[in-house]
Amino acid sequence: MxxxxxxxxxxxxxxxxxxxxxxxxxxDPYVVSLLASYEKMGGLNITDxxxxxxxxxxxxxxxxxxxxLFPGFHDNDxxxxxxxxxxxxxxxxxxxxxxxxxxxxxxRIGNPNVPTGRTPPIMQRFCKALSVxxxxxxxxxxxxxxxxxxxxxxDEIILAYPYxxxxxxQRLAHRLYRLGAPIIPRMMTEWAHSRTGIDIHPGARIGLxxxxxxxxxxxxxxxxxxxxxxxxxxxVTLGARSFAKDDAGNVVRGTRRHPHVxxxxxxxxxxxxxxxxxxxxxxxxxxxxxxxxxSVPPNTLVIYxxxxxxxxxxxxxxxxxxxxxxxx
Amino acid sequence: MxxxxxxxxxxxxxxxxxxxxxxxxxxDPYVVSLLASYEKMGGLNITDxxxxxxxxxxxxxxxxxxxxLFPGFHDNDxxxxxxxxxxxxxxxxxxxxxxxxxxxxxxRIGNPNVPTGRTPPIMQRFCKALSVxxxxxxxxxxxxxxxxxxxxxxDEIILAYPYxxxxxxQRLAHRLYRLGAPIIPRMMTEWAHSRTGIDIHPGARIGLxxxxxxxxxxxxxxxxxxxxxxxxxxxVTLGARSFAKDDAGNVVRGTRRHPHVxxxxxxxxxxxxxxxxxxxxxxxxxxxxxxxxxSVPPNTLVIYxxxxxxxxxxxxxxxxxxxxxxxx
Amino acid sequence: MxxxxxxxxxxxxxxxxxxxxxxxxxxDPYVVSLLASYEKMGGLNITDxxxxxxxxxxxxxxxxxxxxLFPGFHDNDxxxxxxxxxxxxxxxxxxxxxxxxxxxxxxRIGNPNVPTGRTPPIMQRFCKALSVxxxxxxxxxxxxxxxxxxxxxxDEIILAYPYxxxxxxQRLAHRLYRLGAPIIPRMMTEWAHSRTGIDIHPGARIGLxxxxxxxxxxxxxxxxxxxxxxxxxxxVTLGARSFAKDDAGNVVRGTRRHPHVxxxxxxxxxxxxxxxxxxxxxxxxxxxxxxxxxSVPPNTLVIYxxxxxxxxxxxxxxxxxxxxxxxx
Numbered sequence: 001m002x003x004x005x006x007x008x009x010x011x012x013x014x015x016x017x018x019x020x021x022x023x024x025x026x027x028d029p030y031v032v033s034l035l036a037s038y039e040k041m042g043g044l045n046i047t048d049x050x051x052x053x054x055x056x057x058x059x060x061x062x063x064x065x066x067x068x069l070f071p072g073f074h075d076n077d078x079x080x081x082x083x084x085x086x087x088x089x090x091x092x093x094x095x096x097x098x099x100x101x102x103x104x105x106x107x108r109i110g111n112p113n114v115p116t117g118r119t120p121p122i123m124q125r126f127c128k129a130l131s132v133x134x135x136x137x138x139x140x141x142x143x144x145x146x147x148x149x150x151x152x153x154x155d156e157i158i159l160a161y162p163y164x165x166x167x168x169x170q171r172l173a174h175r176l177y178r179l180g181a182p183i184i185p186r187m188m189t190e191w192a193h194s195r196t197g198i199d200i201h202p203g204a205r206i207g208l209x210x211x212x213x214x215x216x217x218x219x220x221x222x223x224x225x226x227x228x229x230x231x232x233x234x235x236v237t238l239g240a241r242s243f244a245k246d247d248a249g250n251v252v253r254g255t256r257r258h259p260h261v262x263x264x265x266x267x268x269x270x271x272x273x274x275x276x277x278x279x280x281x282x283x284x285x286x287x288x289x290x291x292x293x294x295s296v297p298p299n300t301l302v303i304y305x306x307x308x309x310x311x312x313x314x315x316x317x318x319x320x321x322x323x324x325x326x327x328x
Numbered sequence: 329m330x331x332x333x334x335x336x337x338x339x340x341x342x343x344x345x346x347x348x349x350x351x352x353x354x355x356d357p358y359v360v361s362l363l364a365s366y367e368k369m370g371g372l373n374i375t376d377x378x379x380x381x382x383x384x385x386x387x388x389x390x391x392x393x394x395x396x397l398f399p400g401f402h403d404n405d406x407x408x409x410x411x412x413x414x415x416x417x418x419x420x421x422x423x424x425x426x427x428x429x430x431x432x433x434x435x436r437i438g439n440p441n442v443p444t445g446r447t448p449p450i451m452q453r454f455c456k457a458l459s460v461x462x463x464x465x466x467x468x469x470x471x472x473x474x475x476x477x478x479x480x481x482x483d484e485i486i487l488a489y490p491y492x493x494x495x496x497x498q499r500l501a502h503r504l505y506r507l508g509a510p511i512i513p514r515m516m517t518e519w520a521h522s523r524t525g526i527d528i529h530p531g532a533r534i535g536l537x538x539x540x541x542x543x544x545x546x547x548x549x550x551x552x553x554x555x556x557x558x559x560x561x562x563x564v565t566l567g568a569r570s571f572a573k574d575d576a577g578n579v580v581r582g583t584r585r586h587p588h589v590x591x592x593x594x595x596x597x598x599x600x601x602x603x604x605x606x607x608x609x610x611x612x613x614x615x616x617x618x619x620x621x622x623s624v625p626p627n628t629l630v631i632y633x634x635x636x637x638x639x640x641x642x643x644x645x646x647x648x649x650x651x652x653x654x655x656x
Numbered sequence: 657m658x659x660x661x662x663x664x665x666x667x668x669x670x671x672x673x674x675x676x677x678x679x680x681x682x683x684d685p686y687v688v689s690l691l692a693s694y695e696k697m698g699g700l701n702i703t704d705x706x707x708x709x710x711x712x713x714x715x716x717x718x719x720x721x722x723x724x725l726f727p728g729f730h731d732n733d734x735x736x737x738x739x740x741x742x743x744x745x746x747x748x749x750x751x752x753x754x755x756x757x758x759x760x761x762x763x764r765i766g767n768p769n770v771p772t773g774r775t776p777p778i779m780q781r782f783c784k785a786l787s788v789x790x791x792x793x794x795x796x797x798x799x800x801x802x803x804x805x806x807x808x809x810x811d812e813i814i815l816a817y818p819y820x821x822x823x824x825x826q827r828l829a830h831r832l833y834r835l836g837a838p839i840i841p842r843m844m845t846e847w848a849h850s851r852t853g854i855d856i857h858p859g860a861r862i863g864l865x866x867x868x869x870x871x872x873x874x875x876x877x878x879x880x881x882x883x884x885x886x887x888x889x890x891x892v893t894l895g896a897r898s899f900a901k902d903d904a905g906n907v908v909r910g911t912r913r914h915p916h917v918x919x920x921x922x923x924x925x926x927x928x929x930x931x932x933x934x935x936x937x938x939x940x941x942x943x944x945x946x947x948x949x950x951s952v953p954p955n956t957l958v959i960y961x962x963x964x965x966x967x968x969x970x971x972x973x974x975x976x977x978x979x980x981x982x983x984x
Contacts, residue, residue: 027424030455031417037459038399038412052400052483071694072708084694089687096683109483127686131693149896149913150857150878152838155708155765160842162849182480186488194490194523195850197544197872199562201478216525216853216873217544217891219562219597222478234855234875235545235563235891235926237597237616240477257477269875269893269928270563270945272597272616285642288893288928289598289947291617291632301640304947308636308964312957314941355752358783359745365787366727366740380728380811437811510808514816522818522851525872527890529806544853545872547890547925550806563873563891565925565944568805585805598891600925600944613970617926619945619960629968636964 052109053102058187061102062169064095069134069168073158092130096123099184103176106183122179129175133168136208140167143209147231163212166198173202197234206230207263214269221258223276228263233288235270241278241293262298380437381430386515389430390497392423397462397496401486420458424451427512431504434511450507457503461496464536468495471537475559491540494526501530525562534558535591542597549586551604556591561616563598569606569621590626708765709758714843717758718825720751725790725824729814748786752779755840759832762839778835785831789824792864796823799865803887819868822854829858853890862886863919870925877914879932884919889944891926897934897949918954 067074068091071084104119141164144157151157158164169192173185185202193199197216200206204220207228212218214234220226224238240257256276265280267273268288273280280286281298290304395402396419399412432447469492472485479485486492497520501513513530521527525544528534532548535556540546542562548554552566568585584604593608595601596616601608608614609626618632723730724747727740760775797820800813807813814820825848829841841858849855853872856862860876863884868874870890876882880894896913912932921936923929924944929936936942937954946960 027417027421027455030458031413031420033456033459034396034416034420034462035413037462038416053487054400055402055487068690072710074711085687085691088690088694089683092687092690093683109481127683128689130686131689134690134693149911150859153765156839156842159709159711159839160846162846183484183487186484190488190490193544197525197853199542199544203478214855214875216849216855216875217563217598219542219544233895234893235598235873237562239561239597255477269895270598270617270873270891270926274616283642287947288930289617289926289945290637291615292634292637294634296639299642301642303638303640304636305638306948306950308960309946309948310959310961311952312959314939314955314957355745355749355783358786359741359748361784361787362724362744362748362790363741365790366744381815382728383730383815437809511812511815514812518816518818521872525853527870527872531806545891545926547870547872563926565890567889567925583805598926598945602944611970617945618965619943620962620965622962624967627970629970631966631968632964633966 051105053105053184053187055187055191057098058102058184059191061095061099062188062191064091065172066165066168068092068095068130069137070158092127096127099123099126102184102187103181106181109182118180122176122181125179126172126175129172133171133175136171137164137168139208140164140210143211143229143231144213147211148213162196163198163215166192166196166200166212166215166218167206167210168192170200170202170204170206174204174206177202204258212236217270223256224258225260227261227265227282230261230264231266233267233269236267237272237274239272239274241275379433381433381512381515383515383519385426386430386512387519389423389427390516390519392419393500394493394496396420396423396458397465398486420455424455427451427454430512430515431509434509437510446508450504450509453507454500454503457500461499461503464499465492465496467536468492468538471539471557471559472541475539476541490524491526491543494520494524494528494540494543495534495538496520498528498530498532498534502532502534505530532586540564545598551584552586553588555589555593555610558589558592559594561595561597564595565600565602567600567602569603707761709761709840709843711843711847713754714758714840715847717751717755718844718847720747721828722821722824724748724751724786725793726814748783752783755779755782758843759837759840762837765838774836778832778837781835782828782831785828789827789831792827793820793824795864796820796866799867799885799887800869803867804869818852819854819871822848822852822856822868822871823862823866824848826856826858826860826862830860830862833858860914868892873926879912880914881916883917883921883938886917886920887922889923889925892923893928893930895928895930897931 063074068088071088100119100123103122107118141154141157144161144164145151145154151161166189169188173188176188177185189200189202198212198218200218200220201222201224203222204224204226206226207230209229210226211231212233213231217235218232219237219239221239226238238259238261258276259273259278259280261267261280262282262284264283265285267280267286268290270288271286271290271292273286273292275293277295278293279295281296281300283298284296284300284302286292287301287303290302292302296302391402396416399416428447428451431450435446469482469485472489472492473479473482479489497516501516504516505513517528517530526540526546528546528548529550529552531550532552532554534554535558537557538554539559540561541559545563546560547565547567549567554566566587566589586604587601587606587608589595589608590610590612592611593613595608595614596618598616599614599618599620601614601620603621605623606621607623609624609628611626612624612628612630614620615629615631618630620630624630719730724744727744756775756779759778763774797810797813800817800820801807801810807817822845825844829844832844833841845856845858854868854874856874856876857878857880859878860880860882862882863886865885866882867887868889869887873891874888875893875895877895882894894915894917914932915929915934915936917923917936918938918940920939921941923936923942924946926944927942927946927948929942929948931949933951934949935951937952937956939954940952940956940958942948943957943959946958948958952958
């Protein structure tokens with residue numbers, strides 16, 4: 001154990017030595033019980049997880065994919081124009097090799113002995129999609145600039161708008177998802193979720209010119225369909241309502257569970273829209289903090305009006321006697 | 329200073345040299361005023377902080393604890409079955425030594441000269457708890473799989489569901505909290521909060537089979553009690569209402585301030601439930617965006633109904649004239 | 657490609673070699689199409705981005721600025737009192753040089769050939785502001801301690817309250833913003849946003865003794881003005897309502913768009929307050945999940961009352977027949 005160089009009394013040293021002694025002589029039972037626990041438990045079983053994909057590896061892959069999509073913006077040092085081709089080739093080779101390794105592991109989960117051969121064609125199509133995704137991202141950046149008066153230019157949007165990371169990673173992960181790669185697409189969007197607070201399932205189908213302002217708390221479910229030029233604020237949920245169960249009482253997987261949002265819709269902060277039959281018509285606007293589980297036609301404004309709020313004078317006595325005291 | 333290798337004009341070089349000159353010759357006053365500020369200020373006092381726990385160190389400890397709980401899932405490389413015992417022993421020794429170091433520092437805060445001896449027994453019991461916590465986590469993973477149709481299997485839940493990190497760290501931190509370790513448990517849950525957006529106080533008591541979907545924005549307060557098989561969505565707050573103050577006007581610490589949620593309760597996104605006397609009865613369901621400060625009996629459904637929303641045709645003139653224009 | 661050392665069958669090796677072959681021989685078209693994409697696209701143009709500021713570099717600068725503001729709290733190892741001056745000087749020199757480099761790049765965006773000379777005086781004033789910002793942060797820490805019964809002391813607040821990172825970085829970024837540095841201030845607050853879920857624009861003007869509890873999902877817009885001793889909970893939005901457009905239909909930039917919150921106001925979780933003309937009077941309290949777009953006078957309590965909620969017995973038949981089934 002590293003000793004604290006600032007100890008000023010003998011007394012302070014004792015606990016360290018005591019700890020050290022305990023650690024040296026009595027670790028065995030804890031190791032034994034952990035190993036027993038690894039053996040025993042379904043879902044955390046070590047023989048399953050030895051060749052499992054790695055959260056850390058997938059995180060590093062995502063970081064490097066952002067570098068490839070936006071050269072210069074994610075580097076510590078500038079990239080010289082003359083070396084751009086070489087740098088791009090090196091980065092692409094490295095990231096695709098590592099991603100192929102993770103995809104191959106994910107393909108084998110629950111199926112370790114079957115030769116798959118599934119990974120190479122997936123990776124080939126994924127490489128092909130990179131410049132296509134870049135074109136989609138251009139429409140997203142243009143949408144952000146058009147919508148937000150706080151944006152000074154495209155550079156600021158790439159450098160400082162968190163949703164750009166979230167949508168870039170989702171658009172890449174969506175390709176992998178459609179190509180049939182298991183688990184890795186979800187790990188990619190969860191990496192972006194961790195960094196941005198924006199949780200977009202790789203299965204969601206999202207149109208051109210998509211913009212999420214601020215973004216923290218946004219949830220977009222697996223079977224969502226989002227049209228072109230849709231704008232969401234932070235805290236918006238496009239979620240499932242309740243799930244069908246089969247005769248055995250198990251949740252049915254793979255059905256349509258999340259809303260369809262048509263073109264040019266804007267949804268204000270913290271609104272929750274649920275259900276696979278819920279369709280928000282084109283050009284509609286949903287106000288803030290709304291809870292909605294039914295469809296609305298095009299050109300609709302849905303709001304929770306202020307007349308439903310109560311306003312009290314805090315200096316009046318009845319506020320305290322009614323138990324309405326919120327002051328801290 | 330590192331020079332920009334892409335400068336194309338003489339003019340561009342000048343500011344660098346100017347900056348450099350300023351940095352070389354005039355840093356002294358800023359250092360002096362910072363040191364004076366360190367000396368002076370309560371709460372940020374340097375003599376207090378020299379032996380303070382470290383956010384970075386605690387973060388690395390949490391990361392390594394996750395590796396021990398889920399071997400293989402958080403590694404860059406696979407762990408070979410044959411080396412698992414050795415790897416586990418090495419990891420456990422390293423992480424417990426470092427955690428003991430942080431706990432010892434936290435125990436001494438505000439009390440630097442008293443020999444404590446408190447750390448070794450805390451660490452011993454903490455080691456013992458690791459495999460117990462692993463059993464609790466198995467029930468959490470099973471609950472997630474049972475509830476979410478988007479989950480393909482247990483592996484995906486461990487690899488891609490952020491709440492697993494949050495609940496794993498909270499269940500470990502809760503042990504340290506109950507063993508009397510100050511501050512470190514809270515630093516651990518804040519590490520998980522930073523990565524997941526899920527803020528569970530280490531003091532909260534949480535039953536078996538707990539599931540949080542998506543998770544961003546969830547807040548669970550220090551004195552919360554949560555039963556078995558409870559399911560929360562993102563943005564749910566189980567918080568305090570208002571705080572008792574003593575005669576001197578200071579907030580009273582240590583009283584029960586947060587709700588009790590009984591078995592089999594589901595709470596939908598962005599609902600806020602406050603108060604130490606608030607009890608949500610077993611098998612109840614709370615809808616989305618609800619604000620609740622009173623108890624409900626078992627088997628209750630609480631919702632904010634759509635009839636309270638207003639629906640306008642955006643093409644009609646009165647929407648604009650009423651100042652209801654939300655379109656951007 | 658790194659080979660999987662745990663392969664147990666020949667069949668498993670094949671895909672790797674297949675992948676490898678594809679990678680070696682057919683990367684060229686993807687590199688070519690990426691380079692063409694870099695050339696072509698506005699907003700992601702490589703010649704713009706080569707000398708662009710870097711997200712990673714700004715993140716490391718923010719991390720090091722926190723170390724300077726709170727010596728000891730962000731270090732892996734303790735800082736000895738005797739070496740504090742030397743450590744502080746070395747850290748300050750390093751961080752200011754790197755920050756100057758980023759600011760210089762940001763100043764040149766869209767304006768590469770003009771000698772600027774703007775960076776040195778900005779950095780000089782920024783250095784001067786460091787100890788002033790430290791004094792402001794002391795009032796924030798005192799406010800947190802006074803308000804939260806869960807806080808055991810100032811140390812815990814610095815070590816475990818995420819808003820301290822967010823407000824520390826915002827108060828520094830606000831200085832750079834007022835000194836006219838483009839983009840970098842926003843990148844700094846987005847770094848804090850990513851770590852804390854708290855999104856405070858560097859333009860926001862925030863008084864003494866500011867406290868945000870939990871914090872995830874908080875959004876504070878560019879033109880917000882916040883008085884002294886204001887307390888916010890997680891999920892609170894102080895945002896824009898709708899934006900003025902000029903005759904050409906473009907959004908007008910630079911106008912006042914966000915609320916004014918006066919002294920001693922408390923705003924409970926997940927409330928959304930919008931609009932540049934919205935002023936929350938001193939000593940007012942806004943309840944949870946409120947959506948507010950108009951001003952309130954001082955000493956007002958605004959709540960969404962429970963009488964607007966509906967309570968159903970889930971065991972009664974009509975709940976299911978009304979389509980109110982939320983249980984999963």
